Amino acid sequence: LYPLQSSKRCAVIGGSGFLGRHLVEKLLDKGYTVSVFDIRQSYELPGVTFHQGDLCDKQALLTALQGVSLVFHCASPAPASDDKALFQRVNIQGTQAVLQACTEAGVQKVVLTSSASVVFEGTDIKDGREDLPYAKKPIDYYTQTKIEQEKLVLKACDKEKGLLTVAIRPHGIxxxxxxxxxxxxVDTARRGKMxxxxxxxxxxVDFxxxxxxxHGLILAAESLRPESPICGKAYHITNDEPVRF
Ligand code: NAD
Known part of the structure; x- marks a missing residue:
């Protein structure tokens, strides 16, 4: 059906960002062919094809996803942007567009970068596991849209239709x-506010x-198979030790 599709051909949505670029570099090391889809191009690398566009634009996404079997979704407005309409448009409607485009392009796997804050209610969590419920009162609107985004992606996991999804939840990176x-x-400390x-x-605090x-994103992608227990699930990703704050 998709003759150009190869399991080593992937796209990183948000690949110009901090996490996205690190992911792209590791994927190249591991022999993947990588397309980046982002509203901006922040660097050039041999072996990477850049597609500049807004992820809310399904047509633009479809062009970038031709022949791609694996999609990493790591794009979001910055949490500090404090723009409710933008969070809503990019994290919710945009994620719907991403899932629709993936289905239409025959993508087989979607790995979302979610956030550990989706389970944070403002009270202490120690050794929190993935079976904690979503926060009823998320700490901010960004987090509220990350919750909606994660639900959309995990709900889209459908073995019959051939689309497998998983979410990774880091905290501060x-x-x-x-x-x-x-x-x-550092800036806050320099200004004497710490x-x-x-x-x-x-x-x-967990960083x-x-x-x-x-590593977590690539492990999730490579373990995502129809028989795998990780299908449609979310996983916290952390270092060994939290940081005293
Ligand atoms: P970043 O701001 O460095 O990268 C995000 C990228 O998304 C940027 O390159 C930006 O241009 C792109 N983008 C934004 N809106 C877009 C749109 N409409 N269409 C296409 N591209 C768009 O952020 P990051 O720190 O690399 O975060 C990556 C992911 O990790 C995000 O989903 C974020 O929610 C999640 N996350 C980050 C942290 C952290 O501490 N940095 C913690 C938990 C979760």
């Missing part, structure tokens, strides 16, 4: 070229090194 987390912490401790100093997130 750090590593080389991180544009947000560490630079914002002089307070909330609680008694024993609070822990994940970017290579570990990439």
């Amino acid at each position: 750090f590593g080389p070229r991180d544009p947000q987390l560490v630079p914002i912490l 002089k307070f401790i909330i609680g008694d100093g024993s609070n822990l 994940t090194f970017v290579d570990n997130v990439v």
Whole structure:
């Protein structure tokens, strides 16, 4: 049906971003052919084809997904953008467009980068597992749309139709070229705004090194088969030890 499709041919939606670029580089190392779909092109790499477009545009996606069997969805507006309409459009309607385009293009696997904050209600979680319920009162609108996005992607998992899906939930991601987390912490500290401790100093926060997130995404993709128990499920991804904060 799809003669040009190969299991080593994948697309990274949001591949110009912090996580997306690390993922693209690892996929190339592992012998994948990679297409990037993003509203911006932030770098060039041999072996990567860039498709510039908005993921809400199904037609643009369809062009980029020809012959692709595996899609990583790692695009989102930045949480700090505080633009409700944008979160709604990109994370919810956009994800519907991505799933529709994947179905029409004959894509077999979709791996979503979700977020561990989808289960965070504002109270302590220690050793939280994936069977925690979604937050009823998410901490912000970004998280609310990440919950909706994850539900859409996991619900789309349909062995009969030949589309398998899985979600990976990192918390704060750090590593080389991180544009947000560490630079914002350093800037806040420089401005003298990190002089307070909330609680008694024993609070822990889970950060994940970017290579570990990439490893989780690729493991999920390579384990996603019709008989696999991971189909339609979400997985937290973390380092060994949380960070004292
Ligand atoms: P990033 O901002 O560096 O990358 C996101 C990419 O998505 C950007 O290149 C951007 O241009 C692209 N994008 C945004 N809107 C788009 C649209 N309408 N169409 C096409 N492309 C679009 O962010 P990141 O830190 O690499 O995050 C990647 C994913 O990981 C996101 O889904 C985010 O929710 C999730 N996540 C990130 C963290 C973190 O700490 N960075 C933590 C948990 C989950």
